[in-house]
Amino acid sequence: MGVSRLDVFYRRLLLTxxxxxxxxxxxxxxxxxxxxxxxxxREKCRSLVPKDYPVYINKTEEHADCKIHDGFFISPLEHxxxxxxxxxxxxxxxxxxxxxxxxxxxxxxxxxxxTGDHYFWRRRTLMAKPMVKEAGMASLLLENPxxxxxxxxxxxxxxxxxxxxxxxxxxxxxxxxxxxxxxxxREGYWPLGMTGISMGGYMASLxxxxxxxxxxxxxxxxxxxxxxxxxxxxxxxxxxEFAKNVDSSExxxxxxxxxxxxxxxxxxxxxxxEAGRGLFIGGGLEGGSxxxxxxxxxxxxxxxxxxxxxxxxxxxxxxxGKKTDFAKCCRPSLHRESISFMKGVMDECTHMxxxxxxxDTSLIIVVQAKExxxxxxxxxxxxxxxxxxxxxxxxxxxxxxxxxxKQNVFRQAIYDTFNRFCLKxxxxx
Numbered sequence: 335m336g337v338s339r340l341d342v343f344y345r346r347l348l349l350t351x352x353x354x355x356x357x358x359x360x361x362x363x364x365x366x367x368x369x370x371x372x373x374x375x376r377e378k379c380r381s382l383v384p385k386d387y388p389v390y391i392n393k394t395e396e397h398a399d400c401k402i403h404d405g406f407f408i409s410p411l412e413h414x415x416x417x418x419x420x421x422x423x424x425x426x427x428x429x430x431x432x433x434x435x436x437x438x439x440x441x442x443x444x445x446x447x448x449t450g451d452h453y454f455w456r457r458r459t460l461m462a463k464p465m466v467k468e469a470g471m472a473s474l475l476l477e478n479p480x481x482x483x484x485x486x487x488x489x490x491x492x493x494x495x496x497x498x499x500x501x502x503x504x505x506x507x508x509x510x511x512x513x514x515x516x517x518x519x520r521e522g523y524w525p526l527g528m529t530g531i532s533m534g535g536y537m538a539s540l541x542x543x544x545x546x547x548x549x550x551x552x553x554x555x556x557x558x559x560x561x562x563x564x565x566x567x568x569x570x571x572x573x574x575e576f577a578k579n580v581d582s583s584e585x586x587x588x589x590x591x592x593x594x595x596x597x598x599x600x601x602x603x604x605x606x607x608e609a610g611r612g613l614f615i616g617g618g619l620e621g622g623s624x625x626x627x628x629x630x631x632x633x634x635x636x637x638x639x640x641x642x643x644x645x646x647x648x649x650x651x652x653x654x655g656k657k658t659d660f661a662k663c664c665r666p667s668l669h670r671e672s673i674s675f676m677k678g679v680m681d682e683c684t685h686m687x688x689x690x691x692x693x694d695t696s697l698i699i700v701v702q703a704k705e706x707x708x709x710x711x712x713x714x715x716x717x718x719x720x721x722x723x724x725x726x727x728x729x730x731x732x733x734x735x736x737x738x739x740k741q742n743v744f745r746q747a748i749y750d751t752f753n754r755f756c757l758k759x760x761x762x763x
Contacts, residue, residue: 358498362418366501369415370683373508376690379544383410383509389517391430400466402458403430409479410509411502418502420486423479426510429454430474431462437470441752442523443550444474444514446507446530446537448737450492452482460741469749472523474514478537479506497676501683504540511541515549524762525755529748531555531737539686539717548694548759550751554701554744555733558717559685686720697755698724699747703736 357363372378393404409426412419443465445457454475462473477484480494480503494500511528518526527550530538535553542551682688692698700717717724729736729743736743 353494353497355495356497358496362498362502365415365418366498366505366683369505370501370688373505373544374689376544376546379512380546382414383512383516385516386520387513387516389513399434400463401432401434403432404428405430407510407513409506410513411506414509415505419479419506422486423484423506425484426476426479426506426513427483428474428476428514429458430472431458431466432472433466433470435470439525439756440472440523441469441525441527442472442474442518443552443748443752444476444511444526444528444538444541446476446511446528446534446541447478447481448530448532448534448555451478451534452485452492453477454482461745464741465745465748468745471748471752474518476507476510476514479503497679504537504684507537508541508544511538512544515545525550525752525759527551527748527752527755529554529744531744532733536684540689542692542698543686543689546693548697548755549692550748550755551692551698552701552744552747552751553698553717554747555703555736556700557702558687558715558720559681685715686717687715691721694758695721695723696725696758697751699751700724700726701744701747702726702728703731703733703740704728 372382387407387410389405389407391403391405395402404427406425406427409419409424412424445461447457451457454477457473457475462475465471465473480486480489480499481492486495489495494503515526528538528542529535529552531554533556535556538551539553539556542549698717698721716726718726727743727747729740731740
């Protein structure tokens, strides 16, 4: 199967701007990793968010066929991991589009935002309003931390400054989605489901792993882990020819600060090919947590900055447990080790296999683009393997073209999943 050239261009354009501030503060990363162990287990999270958690509506607009409510609440992450969110992101904001006439029941689908989807206009126009007309279905649009009203003042557009920001965003959205699901239940809406496109679909999947009841889930153009997006370049070309390009210096992603040592990767992707399948299949899942602990203990004991990660880890013999003399280490080797470590950290915090399986996987319809080059799937566990029983639908085209022109396919998948839920669980209790 070919890949979309538009996706390749967009991927390179986007990834060059991410994580320019480095990994984030070591103390923040330590708290994030500890919290991940809790939030990845649904049973441990049952009491994290009270069912009566306060939610407020502060504005309502009347439209011809719907009402649009603006609301807010304080992110539970601020209570559970104080200070981890930037001040601008502490208040979670949402928009609730409710039809004036329901066709059947009072269904609500929560839409989480994809990359670059600031404020509410895009989701409201392309998904929520058509869903009111087509199916009499309400939509609740939650704004991501680090986006729109919740964007830190020193952040440039959608470009997260630190790797840790991505993990904080995920943890916040899991808890905030739980707040909204509880609130919608209290208000008498039913059935409830979750969706999102690209990163929004991935975040919706994370949120559903934490919900203790059967719930429709429709992740569109997303996959099982974020690591492949940030540690794979031109992954669709993976093969022996990559090794020839190992000395390429055209970097897509620069993650470190001080000495500018790269934790990113070459656009020609030479580094990872030599390591082969080991870096891409299970590398992070098997050793991610141990490597994270090694990283943090090394940083804490030596007082080193996390921004000098590759150099520091190699000098202290901690990365992957290998005894490597940095002076004798060639750049490609450092590069490969850095990518492997990045993959381990990403998989530890973002891989769906590290989270609970949704209560009823038959209520999941995944929509994928056949020529998607933005979300690499090569060598990554599929959602069918992690969530047996889920359905995957494929559409023609790449990631960007699907996002622009296939919104109707996404909406149909939502309607089908909600109908499936109502047939299987006809009562709200």
